[in-house]
Amino acid sequence: MKPVIAIVGRPNVGKSTLFNRMTKTRDAIVADFSGLTRDRHYGDGRLGNREFIVVDTGGFEPDSTTGIVREMAKQTRQAVAEADAVIFVVDIRAGLSAQDHDIARYLRSIGKRVVLAANKAEGMVESPLLGEFHELGIGDPHPVSSAHGQGIRSLLEAALDPFGPEPDDDEEEADDAGARPIRLAVAGRPNVGKSTLINTWLGEERLVAFDLPGTTRDAITVPFERHGQQFQLIDTAGLRRRGKVFEAIEKFSVVKTLQAIADANVVLLLLDATQGVSEQDAHIAGYILESGRAVVIAVNKWDAVDAYQKELLQRSIEQRLAFLKFAPVLNISAIKRQGLGPVWKAIADAHASANCKMSTPVLTRLIQEAVEHQTPKRSGMFRPKLRYAHQGGMNPPVVIVHGNSLEHVTEVYKRYLETRIRAHFKLSGTPLRIEMRSSRNPFAGKAG
Known part of the structure; x- marks a missing residue:
């Protein structure tokens, strides 16, 4: 999976400018999920043939206890928790502050790879001012200028050093699509029934399931077989083992969803018939389309709505997900195990279509x-x-x-x-x- 880099630091040190420089775009994905602040942005970056996900966070005050600042600190902690590496941005021109020391103390305690970026260092690569940042106990500062693009490459190389390049296996998959397992990601907003559906599959189909150690995010893939076809389920709900209760904080992890989509061959987008098509659903659907992934739409809890609601829901799907009109839409009930057979056929058809050879x-x-x-x-x-x-x-x-x-x-x-x-x-x-x-x-x- 793509490594995740979180950018943290106190306010006004240039985190967003660095984010835009790393992603080479201002069109970052805005995570409009419940409980996530609007200033938390997600984007894709690339360094050579290495791809990664970048998370931009708000100004971080670890010890804040009140108001919006406390909420921002909470969301920054979540970004750090799901990151593989952290870039801690400081302002070389403003110098060290007490808040920098507070953030450094927190980052030293989490045991993650942390790279120190001394921003606004244009013309100051050899400046003695860099020396004072050794006090933070995080290692040598990397002088960078986010606004001018100086030092960004070496900073990223330091952050990505432990993570090798992603294997470029698209061509291999195309040549050997039948023999390789189909990587299937189940994506959707919180409480839509992803965990119920996964556990239903694991129980009903008598699938061989075991945990494979993932990356530092503890992402899990679950291998299983159905009618002779091998699958690898990429779980976006933080699946640990069958039947275990999932923590709510993991259920709305945008990063896990983006990684699962990027790593999949086919994405099953799960909608909630009782809630309709939300902005969150549209965000996820848009990312699936941008990633070029095959997709099947399953509407869960179909048995829980009346005829009028079903008609409204179908109209909502046609309007809000019009850009996925090529995707089959299937109605299911995960808890009652209804409609699951056609879903498997649609997944197999989507995978075959994605790897279709045209003379x-x-x-x-x-x-x-x-x-x-x-x-x-x-x-x-x-x-x-x-x-x-x-x-x-x-x-x-x-x-x-x-x-x-x-x-x-x-x-x-x-x-x-x-x-x-x-x-x-x-x-x-x-x-x-x-x-x-x-x-x-x-x-x-x-x-x-």
């Missing part, structure tokens, strides 16, 4: 037939000309179309092509990405 001749013929049926819209003097297509990747499938003036192909026409490709290959439960690549004009830029 170049077939794709090219599909594109040509689509153009014959409906030509792309003209843009000014140009009408896009689609010549041929081939597969550019799996899990999710990527189709690359070559031709001329393809930059003028509209999103509506891309969706039209996607619909025809999906129908031919019977793709279910997987995103499909279509890339347009225009041929270079050999006469461009030459005088006539």
Whole structure:
């Protein structure tokens, strides 16, 4: 799984600037989960071929006992608890403060890997001011400038040093998809019935289940077999062993959910029929789509709602999760063990679709037939000309179309092509990405 780095420090030392620099984006995932403060952000980062999750926290005052500051400190502690490494940010220009000492004392007590970042150090790499930060007892300070991007790479290398690169096994999976276990993540907001569903599977199917030691987050995968197919269940609820009660603080761990999604082949998104589709559900669904994972939607507690509520729920799914319209929607009751058989079939179909092999001749013929049926819209003097297509990747499938003036192909026409490709290959439960690549004009830029 991706390692998690938490950024902590007192207010106004540049934590958010460092977060944006590490993620190379300002479009961080905002965790709008119950009990999580709005200034706690999650984002993906990459250093070479090493991927990681970054958690930005609010200003940390470990000893605060009242008001919003106490709540922020509580959420920062949770971020540190689920992190593999912590970057402690201090301000070299403001110097050491009593609050820095309080934070350092707390970080020394948790036994996690902590890297000290002396921020705002542009032009001060050799400054004697760095020396005073040795008082914190956390090791050598790394002089960085979040605003100017200086020293960030060496800081990340120090934080990620114990964690090797993620194995790039997408191609291996594609070649050996049938023999490898299907990694299945069960995702959803708190109290939606994830634990009940998992325990129902473990009991009803008589699955072989045992705990595999995970990372420092104590993430657990549960191997099991059903009808000869091997699965690896990646649990987002902090599953320890069958039947054990889960702590509430683990149930809303955003990090665990993001890691499970990133590490999965297929994600089962569990909704609560009694609660409808919430913002939390939409956040998780959006991350699944961004990650390119195959997905099956299961509506739990279907037996607990009346006909009117069912109709409202179906309409809500169509509206709020419209971007997952390729995903099958199944109605289940985990506690009554109803509707679970079709879920397994949908999971298998989604995995097969995500690893579907599409030959170049077939794709090219599909594109040509689509153009014959409906030509792309003209843009000014140009009408896009689609010549041929081939597969550019799996899990999710990527189709690359070559031709001329393809930059003028509209999103509506891309969706039209996607619909025809999906129908031919019977793709279910997987995103499909279509890339347009225009041929270079050999006469461009030459005088006539």
